[in-house]
Amino acid sequence: MTPSAPPATTVPETPWSLLPPQVDLTPSPPRPAPSGWLRKIHWRAAVGALMLGGILHVGATLAVPLLGPGRAYQKLADLLPANTMVVMSPAQPGKELLPFLLPDAYYGLCRYSLANEPISVKTPLSDVGWTLSLHTPQGENFYVMPGQQRSSDISLVIVPGAERSSDLIPAANRRAAVATEDQIASPSEEGLIIIRAPLKGVAWRAEIETALSRAKCTPGLTP
Amino acid sequence: MRFIGKLIINLVAIAVLAVGGGLGSAWYMVEAGSRLTTRSFGPWTTWVAAGRPDADPYTRAHAARNALLPIASTLELSYLAKTDADGGQLQSVCDYSVTVEGMDGAWWSLAVFDRRGRLIPNAADRYAFNSDSAMREPDGRAVIVAARDARPGNWLPVGGGKITFVLTVQDARMAAAVQMGGAIKTLPTIRKLSCR
Numbered sequence: 001m002t003p004s005a006p007p008a009t010t011v012p013e014t015p016w017s018l019l020p021p022q023v024d025l026t027p028s029p030p031r032p033a034p035s036g037w038l039r040k041i042h043w044r045a046a047v048g049a050l051m052l053g054g055i056l057h058v059g060a061t062l063a064v065p066l067l068g069p070g071r072a073y074q075k076l077a078d079l080l081p082a083n084t085m086v087v088m089s090p091a092q093p094g095k096e097l098l099p100f101l102l103p104d105a106y107y108g109l110c111r112y113s114l115a116n117e118p119i120s121v122k123t124p125l126s127d128v129g130w131t132l133s134l135h136t137p138q139g140e141n142f143y144v145m146p147g148q149q150r151s152s153d154i155s156l157v158i159v160p161g162a163e164r165s166s167d168l169i170p171a172a173n174r175r176a177a178v179a180t181e182d183q184i185a186s187p188s189e190e191g192l193i194i195i196r197a198p199l200k201g202v203a204w205r206a207e208i209e210t211a212l213s214r215a216k217c218t219p220g221l222t223p
Numbered sequence: 224m225r226f227i228g229k230l231i232i233n234l235v236a237i238a239v240l241a242v243g244g245g246l247g248s249a250w251y252m253v254e255a256g257s258r259l260t261t262r263s264f265g266p267w268t269t270w271v272a273a274g275r276p277d278a279d280p281y282t283r284a285h286a287a288r289n290a291l292l293p294i295a296s297t298l299e300l301s302y303l304a305k306t307d308a309d310g311g312q313l314q315s316v317c318d319y320s321v322t323v324e325g326m327d328g329a330w331w332s333l334a335v336f337d338r339r340g341r342l343i344p345n346a347a348d349r350y351a352f353n354s355d356s357a358m359r360e361p362d363g364r365a366v367i368v369a370a371r372d373a374r375p376g377n378w379l380p381v382g383g384g385k386i387t388f389v390l391t392v393q394d395a396r397m398a399a400a401v402q403m404g405g406a407i408k409t410l411p412t413i414r415k416l417s418c419r
Contacts, residue, residue, distance in 0.1 A: 041232060041233055041236045042229075042233055045233040045234075045236055045237055046236070046240070048237055049236060049237040049238075049239075049240035049241045049244075050240065050241075050244075052237060052240075052241035052245065053240055053241040053242075053243075053244040053245030053248075054245060055245070056241055056242065056245030056246055056249070057244075057245040057246070057248050057249045057252075058249075060245070060246055060249040060250075061249045061252065061253060061280045061281060061284050062280050062284075064253065064283075064284035064287050064288050065280070065283040065284050065286075065287040070286060070287035070290065070292075071287060071288065071289070071290035072286070072287075072290040072291060072292045073292075075290060091342060091350075092342070092348075093341065093342040093343065093344040094341075094342075094344075096340070096341060096342055098290050098291065098292060098340075099289060099290055099291070099336075099339060099340025099341065100289075100291065100301070100303075100334075100336055100340040100387075100389055101292075101340075102332055102334060102351065102391060103334055103342055103350035103351050104332060104334065104350065104351040104352070104353055104356065105332075128330045128393075129330040129332075129353065129354070129355070129393060131294060131298075131299070131393070133294050133295075135292055136276075138283065138287060139274070139283070139286045139287055139291065139292055139293075140274070140275070140276040140278070140283075141274040141275070141276070141292075141293065141294050141295040142276050144294050144295050144298055144299075146298060146393060187276070192292070194292065198330070198332065198353055198355065199353075199356070200353075200355040200356055201355070201356050
């Protein structure tokens, strides 16, 4: 007696969209083996290289501004006598003071030194767009005053940082060495005063030159 | 002998990875910046902490290396563009229109330089327009056209090879928005008009 074959059953057709997603279970091809010399690099060497690279990255980044004055200050320091305001006309091709410096503006520049006494600054800031900014040799802008439509000039005194200010300020004025509205403590002994006077048009050249000629930076507590 | 060979390969690998990777990545971060230090709005890119005494080391190194003296970014920001709105490199063989609008109340200046920050010589002796010197359309927009040949209106002459637009905006509120990570919708659009 032979067992009879089970009756054939028909499987109802299932729409493809109802089937579970096909999962490819075939093993992925083996990764290509690293080339000969790459296999000889010890993992410790790779980790060491990464660490050394990190140290070089941080060291190089920190070194640029810390190794000395920025290139902008170096360039300008050669042109500017200490504690004297110099007015520069709008830049011309080949005679740019610094890269990407606004070409449609006059600049009043003063390289100050607080080695002997504070520096007084007096300048007009007579319109919107004018600015008075103070920079360290590294380029940090530690004080900025924007211009407004005002007729009177503004005055301020740059004093050394807190640790040295009491030495340089005369005893009678020593209370004033503590920051007041018109006294600015400089974090560095030297720096730059920059007055920017944008040009509204050619017709305004004479007016701006006249206004900037009033800008002064002088040693002492009064301009 | 095999040991010495392996040692040399390891030392060379350390030197290449460390110097190339370390210094190369530092150079890139200082020159081009990253999302940590810069923000981009279309083609315009700005260094968020430029000029500030509390700026990060990359921003400080960028300014020191490139001889820049930026005003603190809490008051004023400078945006550089080296591409147009479609991502094409800005070149002097093409004409571009830069439309400034929606910056009422802010002082701004748009200047054109070569890629190294030098002015482009031209007979008109013109290198920039600002919010006071640019002529306005009836609707208040300022349309500045950078082109080799003279154009009516605000014509900014260009020449040489690749060019860079620098937009300086003095607006404390806008600067604060950039610092806080907010969106800026008012930066000018740069459209290529034609090329030779």
